[in-house]
Amino acid sequence: MQCNTDNVVYMDNNATTRIAPEVVDAMMPFLTDCYGNPSSMHTFGGQVGHAIEQARSSVANLLGADANEIVFTSCGTESDSTAILSALQTYPEKRHIVTTRVEHPAVKSLCENLDNLTGHKHRVTWLKVEADGTLDMEQYKESLSDDTAIVSVMWANNETGVIFPVKEMAQIAKERGILFHTDGVQAVGKIPMNLRDTKIDFLSMSGHKLHAPKGVGVLYVAKGTPFIPFLNGGHQEHGRRGGTENVASIVGLGTACDLAAANMEEENTRVRALRDKLEQGLLSSVPKSLLNGNKENRLPNTSNISFEYVEGEAILLHMNQYNICASSGSACTSGSLEPSHVLRAMGVPFTAAHGSIRFSLSTYNTEEDVDFVVEKMPAIIANLREMSPFWEE
Amino acid sequence: MWEYTDKVKEHFINPKNVGEVKGADGVGNVGSLACGDALKLTIKIDKNDIITDAKFKTFGCASAIASSSVLTEMLKGMPLKEAKHITNDDIAQALGGLPKEKMHCSVMGREALEAAIADYTGAILPMAQGEVVCDCFGITDLEVIRAVKENNLRSVEEITNFTKAGGGCGKCEDTLRSLLVKTVEDLPASKEEPAKQKRMTTLQKIKKIEEVLEREIKPTLKKDGGSIELIDVDGDFVTVSLRGACSGCHSSQTTLKEYVEKKLREQVLDTLIVEEEK
Ligand SMILES: Cc1ncc(COP(=O)(O)O)c(C=O)c1O
Ligand code: FES
Numbered sequence: 225m226q227c228n229t230d231n232v233v234y235m236d237n238n239a240t241t242r243i244a245p246e247v248v249d250a251m252m253p254f255l256t257d258c259y260g261n262p263s264s265m266h267t268f269g270g271q272v273g274h275a276i277e278q279a280r281s282s283v284a285n286l287l288g289a290d291a292n293e294i295v296f297t298s299c300g301t302e303s304d305s306t307a308i309l310s311a312l313q314t315y316p317e318k319r320h321i322v323t324t325r326v327e328h329p330a331v332k333s334l335c336e337n338l339d340n341l342t343g344h345k346h347r348v349t350w351l352k353v354e355a356d357g358t359l360d361m362e363q364y365k366e367s368l369s370d371d372t373a374i375v376s377v378m379w380a381n382n383e384t385g386v387i388f389p390v391k392e393m394a395q396i397a398k399e400r401g402i403l404f405h406t407d408g409v410q411a412v413g414k415i416p417m418n419l420r421d422t423k424i425d426f427l428s429m430s431g432h433k434l435h436a437p438k439g440v441g442v443l444y445v446a447k448g449t450p451f452i453p454f455l456n457g458g459h460q461e462h463g464r465r466g467g468t469e470n471v472a473s474i475v476g477l478g479t480a481c482d483l484a485a486a487n488m489e490e491e492n493t494r495v496r497a498l499r500d501k502l503e504q505g506l507l508s509s510v511p512k513s514l515l516n517g518n519k520e521n522r523l524p525n526t527s528n529i530s531f532e533y534v535e536g537e538a539i540l541l542h543m544n545q546y547n548i549c550a551s552s553g554s555a556c557t558s559g560s561l562e563p564s565h566v567l568r569a570m571g572v573p574f575t576a577a578h579g580s581i582r583f584s585l586s587t588y589n590t591e592e593d594v595d596f597v598v599e600k601m602p603a604i605i606a607n608l609r610e611m612s613p614f615w616e617e
Numbered sequence: 618m619w620e621y622t623d624k625v626k627e628h629f630i631n632p633k634n635v636g637e638v639k640g641a642d643g644v645g646n647v648g649s650l651a652c653g654d655a656l657k658l659t660i661k662i663d664k665n666d667i668i669t670d671a672k673f674k675t676f677g678c679a680s681a682i683a684s685s686s687v688l689t690e691m692l693k694g695m696p697l698k699e700a701k702h703i704t705n706d707d708i709a710q711a712l713g714g715l716p717k718e719k720m721h722c723s724v725m726g727r728e729a730l731e732a733a734i735a736d737y738t739g740a741i742l743p744m745a746q747g748e749v750v751c752d753c754f755g756i757t758d759l760e761v762i763r764a765v766k767e768n769n770l771r772s773v774e775e776i777t778n779f780t781k782a783g784g785g786c787g788k789c790e791d792t793l794r795s796l797l798v799k800t801v802e803d804l805p806a807s808k809e810e811p812a813k814q815k816r817m818t819t820l821q822k823i824k825k826i827e828e829v830l831e832r833e834i835k836p837t838l839k840k841d842g843g844s845i846e847l848i849d850v851d852g853d854f855v856t857v858s859l860r861g862a863c864s865g866c867h868s869s870q871t872t873l874k875e876y877v878e879k880k881l882r883e884q885v886l887d888t889l890i891v892e893e894e895k
Contacts, residue, residue, distance in 0.1 A: 363841075535677050535681075538629070545630065575651075578653050611674055612674060612676040613646070613656070613675070
């Protein structure tokens with residue numbers, strides 16, 4: 225299969241990212257000659273084990289953690305499930321979980337199905353968000369109880385990019401003796417972090433959001449945090465996750481973490497400036513367009529904009545005509561008949577939620593990309609609005 | 618990504634007959650902003666009852682726009698008598714088919730056409746007389762029954778694909794299921810029936826519900842500064858009123874469905890439907 229990337233303007237990096245060429249180079253030997261099993265006694269396999277340990281150090285370095293706190297998994301979703309189910313098994317007598325209304329399905333669906341999964345009744349507190357997508361810390365504090373086994377709050381939201389104060393929240397949980405998990409899938413690599421400075425017990429990350437391949441993830445388990453594996457099997461990952469390692473992807477993830485650490489400054493300056501330019505350009509050239517989510521407390525790469533009176537899928541398909549890639553929170557694209565649960569939790573009116581478009585940039589975006597999108601969008605929206613029975617100039 | 622036919626793409630990218638016919642003889646307005654799609658169809662009819670012009674304005678996804686566009690093409694030059702018989706399937710066929718989740722877009726086309734014709738003839742639409750069974754999308758029982766009959770629907774999921782009913786909060790699912798069963802007399806036993814259905818007298822139900830409200834639900838709502846009172850129990854319908862901080866707030870519906878109803882279903886009876894007092 226051939227995919228032509230020549231004219232693609234890719235602004236859907238919160239969905240997935242391009243694998244960095246450096247990452248591909250680092251992986252290649254492990255897809256060809258270096259095929260040994262890292263658990264083997266012979267040098268041929270054993271040397272592969274060294275590559276995994278090197279990758280582990282790179283991940284730890286990006287997170288501000290120690291290498292032995294890093295467990296490789298198959299994806300962000302597995303990491304989320306592992307952390308939450310581990311906490312529930314650690315404290316089988318505790319039957320309460322605190323999370324938010326805006327989590328990714330990886331946490332949301334899990335929490336909705338806990339009773340079936342564990343065979344016990346659980347109570348879930350779904351923390352509310354304000355209109356700008358931020359949390360109410362008072363509600364958070366009041367929600368904690370002696371029955372709470374774990375708090376799971378995402379570091380940054382995948383749809384709006386809004387950042388939650390997880391460091392502070394973990395501190396509060398710790399004081400109450402409650403485990404704290406954060407889904408860091410969107411935050412890792414985009415904002416600096418130093419887990420050593422926090423009371424976070426578990427953090428999930430996913431390779432494909434930071435220019436490593438799909439199908440590899442990490443669960444950070446803080447030293448001293450009780451842990452019960454999700455996949456039982458061999459002694460891989462020091463007995464914390466059975467299954468022969470996805471060597472090439474793990475090595476790729478290590479390289480991607482090195483790149484992310486090196487690019488952190490750029491992500492928060494050049495990429496942020498591109499995002500801001502795109503956002504300003506769109507909001508000023510398209511009437512009745514509004515920003516979703518807190519403007520300041522946000523990932524540097526994400527912009528979620530609602531274009532009122534038009535529908536998201538229609539917008540995306542017109543953008544597709546120009547090879548511009550983005551996402552929408554509209555009902556039609558979510559596969560359900562209701563718009564995104566994140567925007568609804570924020571109380572974004574249906575008129576705007578149906579027409580929301582998420583632009584998410586990366587270090588591979590250029591000034592030309594932004595100019596192109598700002599040039600094309602106004603006509604796309606105007607054209608669809610002309611067709612809309614609700615639109616009046 | 619949806620699999621759209623070339624015909625859908627063509628009508629979506631270059632829609633025909635966008636706008637409003639001047640001095641229209643019939644106007645059909647269906648859908649709403651909240652629902653995510655809406656269509657305003659205007660038609661011009663000459664003295665021989667031939668449709669001479671048709672235009673549309675649509676808010677919605679690609680298949681909604683394509684359905685509207687292809688419908689106006691079909692209508693132009695068509696005798697009114699014939700137009701009355703256009704079905705949603707005709708519209709879908711003209712597009713070379715639609716993904717099953719998008720069939721409601723073709724239904725919207727047919728409904729707008731019917732509304733426009735009724736506007737012209739002065740008839741009252743039977744659909745408008747039905748009783749709303751799905752509040753989220755304002756769908757009546759007559760609309761559901763018709764969709765079931767015309768398209769041979771056999772599950773609640775299919776009803777949702779064709780009419781949208783049931784695709785929101787989901788509280789109307791039971792009503793839809795019983796409508797379906799009634800409409801399709803010889804329906805084989807539905808596998809979607811809840812697993813553990815017990816029989817309870819109303820008094821038993823009230824007692825159990827009160828118990829769960831006191832023990833679990835009230836203490837939780839109280840943390841948000843709210844409270845709940847049981848108003849009535851009629852069959853499986855439980856009417857409550859939300860008081861204090863939760864009443865009238867936009868998330869009260871969520872509280873009601875995702876928390877109160879879920880708890881009551883878990884602990885009392887899994888067929889219960891919780892509603893707020895109007
Ligand atoms: C916030 C968040 N959590 C979890 C995931 C799931 O990660 P993965 O696709 O690796 O399972 C994603 C990605 O879609 C995400 O954005
Ligand atoms: S009432 Fe039908 S889905 Fe909500």
